[in-house]
Amino acid sequence: MFQSVSKFILRVLGWKMVGQLPNEKKFIIIIGPHTSNWDFILGMVVRGAMGANVRFLAKHQLFNAPYGWFFRWLGGSPVYRHKDNNLVDQVVSMYENHDEFILGIAPEGTRSEIKRWKSGFYHIACKANVPIEMIGFDFKSKEVRFREPFRPTGDIDVDFPVILDYFRSIDGRHPKNIPHHLPAEK
Numbered sequence: 001m002f003q004s005v006s007k008f009i010l011r012v013l014g015w016k017m018v019g020q021l022p023n024e025k026k027f028i029i030i031i032g033p034h035t036s037n038w039d040f041i042l043g044m045v046v047r048g049a050m051g052a053n054v055r056f057l058a059k060h061q062l063f064n065a066p067y068g069w070f071f072r073w074l075g076g077s078p079v080y081r082h083k084d085n086n087l088v089d090q091v092v093s094m095y096e097n098h099d100e101f102i103l104g105i106a107p108e109g110t111r112s113e114i115k116r117w118k119s120g121f122y123h124i125a126c127k128a129n130v131p132i133e134m135i136g137f138d139f140k141s142k143e144v145r146f147r148e149p150f151r152p153t154g155d156i157d158v159d160f161p162v163i164l165d166y167f168r169s170i171d172g173r174h175p176k177n178i179p180h181h182l183p184a185e186k
Contacts, residue, residue: 006048019146025100033172034106095128136170
């Protein structure tokens with residue numbers, strides 16, 4: 001029922017999905033460009049339309065009362081960005097402890113203009129030995145674009161240009177917040 005409703009909402013809003021999720025039990029999704037709060041709402045509708053159990057990480061403030069229960073119900077886990085808490089290893093443990101696990105992450109880590117992407121998703125994929133699924137929300141064409149899964153080699157200097165090239169052609173809701181050159185944070 002929820003999947004049908006989500007597909008209907010996308011259709012009514014004029015959005016279409018181009019491609020699909022991989023047939024894998026474990027992978028990490030990177031969604032971009034993340035330039036608006038609408039990205040989250042669109043992501044939840046797309047997740048519903050795909051019928052996939054995609055988890056997400058979000059700043060811990062969202063999980064405080066009165067809405068914390070809601071974000072957990074949606075599949076969220078809080079991230080404490082101000083602590084040195086080795087988040088990469090914590091997420092890798094989630095992959096190791098589940099037979100099926102899909103995590104969606106916005107590599108920018110914020111909706112604001114950025115100089116470089118966070119590289120945690122890349123390190124998670126390498127350590128957990130899972131592919132990276134790239135999904136672009138193109139607000140100009142109203143397309144949710146899926147790329148075929150990408151298996152990282154472990155060499156961030158080789159892999160990041162491939163990843164970034166995919167997202168350069170995708171127009172976020174606020175394209176001015178998308179820099180033309182996005183080096184990885186190492």
